[in-house]
Amino acid sequence: MGHRLQPIPGSRRRQKAQVLPTSVIRSRAGAGRDGYKRAMAMAMAAAPAGSKCFLVTGPPGVGKTTLITRVVEALRTSHPHLNIQGFYTREVREGSDRIGFEVVTLDGKRGPLASSKVSSTESLRWPTVGKYKVDVASFESLALPLLQVKEGIDLFIVDEVGKMELFSSSFFPAVLRVLDCNIPFFATIPIVKFGRDIPGVARLRNHPGATIFTLNPGNRDAMKDAIYSQIVNLLPNKSKC
Numbered sequence: 001m002g003h004r005l006q007p008i009p010g011s012r013r014r015q016k017a018q019v020l021p022t023s024v025i026r027s028r029a030g031a032g033r034d035g036y037k038r039a040m041a042m043a044m045a046a047a048p049a050g051s052k053c054f055l056v057t058g059p060p061g062v063g064k065t066t067l068i069t070r071v072v073e074a075l076r077t078s079h080p081h082l083n084i085q086g087f088y089t090r091e092v093r094e095g096s097d098r099i100g101f102e103v104v105t106l107d108g109k110r111g112p113l114a115s116s117k118v119s120s121t122e123s124l125r126w127p128t129v130g131k132y133k134v135d136v137a138s139f140e141s142l143a144l145p146l147l148q149v150k151e152g153i154d155l156f157i158v159d160e161v162g163k164m165e166l167f168s169s170s171f172f173p174a175v176l177r178v179l180d181c182n183i184p185f186f187a188t189i190p191i192v193k194f195g196r197d198i199p200g201v202a203r204l205r206n207h208p209g210a211t212i213f214t215l216n217p218g219n220r221d222a223m224k225d226a227i228y229s230q231i232v233n234l235l236p237n238k239s240k241c
Contacts, residue, residue, distance in 0.1 A: 051211045052184045052234060054227055055204065057191050058215035064188040065090060067215060068159045070224050071186065072106065075155070075231065082235070085146050086157030089113055100132060101164070103142045106157060111138045114164050127167045134164045140171070147174035149181045155231060158187040166200045179207060184234050186227065 056064050065088050075082055084106055092100040092115070100115035112118075114132035126133040143165070147156065156178050165171050178185055189201050191214075197205065205212060211230075213223050 051209050051230070052182060053179060053207060053210040054184075054186045054230065055210055055212045056186075056188045056215055056223070056227070057205075057212060059191055062215050062217065063220055064215055065159050067220065067224055067227075068157060068186070068188060071228050071231070072157060074224070074228050078232070079235065082154045083152050084155045084157060085153050086155075086159075087143055087146055088157065088159035103139055105142055105146060109142060111135075111142045113139050129164050132164070134167050136167050139165065140168050143168075144170055144174055147171075147178055149177055149183070153183055154235065156183060156185045156187075158185070160188040160190065161201060161204055162188075162190050163198055166198065172200045172203075175204070184231055186231065 056067055058064055068088050072084060075084065087103050087105045089101050089103055091098050092102050092112075099117050101113040102110055103113050104110050112135045114129065114134045116131045116133070118126075118133050118135070123133050123135075126135060128134065143158075147158075158175065161172070161175060175185075175187075187204075189204060189212075190198065204210065213227065215223055
């Protein structure tokens with residue numbers, strides 16, 4: 001622990017990722033220790049060997065962002081020299097009222113993603129999701145540099161690939177370039193609503209080799225431990241681009 005993983009000797013040419021079927025886990029494990037064990041076993045079995053794309057979905061408020069931050073915290077504790085790059089989103093509140101969302105990078109930078117309070121002339125042209133106006137330029141200024149594929153990156157974190165983020169025409173192509181590079185990718189995606197999926201999210205959900213974990217209040221700890229273990233198991237075999 002505490003030593004940066006060394007590149008695998010040999011050819012530097014990029015290897016084509018193994019094409020694997022999409023796996024989906026919807027844990028129905030019960031509560032308590034036995035429930036944790038069942039959920040953990042199901043989660044570990046969900047990811048095919050070699051899978052490097054881990055997607056967490058679930059209803060709003062179930063704890064997807066919290067799961068992302070817990071996994072990152074555990075990885076940084078056990079492997080402090082890992083180069084983890086990415087961002088997460090969180091709510092902006094005034095008292096008990098949610099007034100928007102902000103982007104927070106893993107190195108501590110912040111910027112607005114969407115707001116119900118903005119009223120500038122410029123914002124009149126911004127896309128909207130419900131009552132929120134999406135600041136695409138602000139999002140791109142923070143998120144896009146973090147999705148640049150560079151040598152030495154061990155893991156990409158994206159929370160989330162959702163409707164607001166996909167208003168950026170450059171965002172999803174950047175995500176696909178990360179997946180093509182074969183570096184481990186851990187992201188959240190919204191759950192399908194009323195049988196309709198967002199086109200970009202559907203494409204990611206059906207990406208070869210993607211493993212989808214469906215989060216619920218009863219399997220949060222098991223999901224965190226399973227995803228952490230899956231990512232750690234990939235670290236000695238990380239790819240270079």
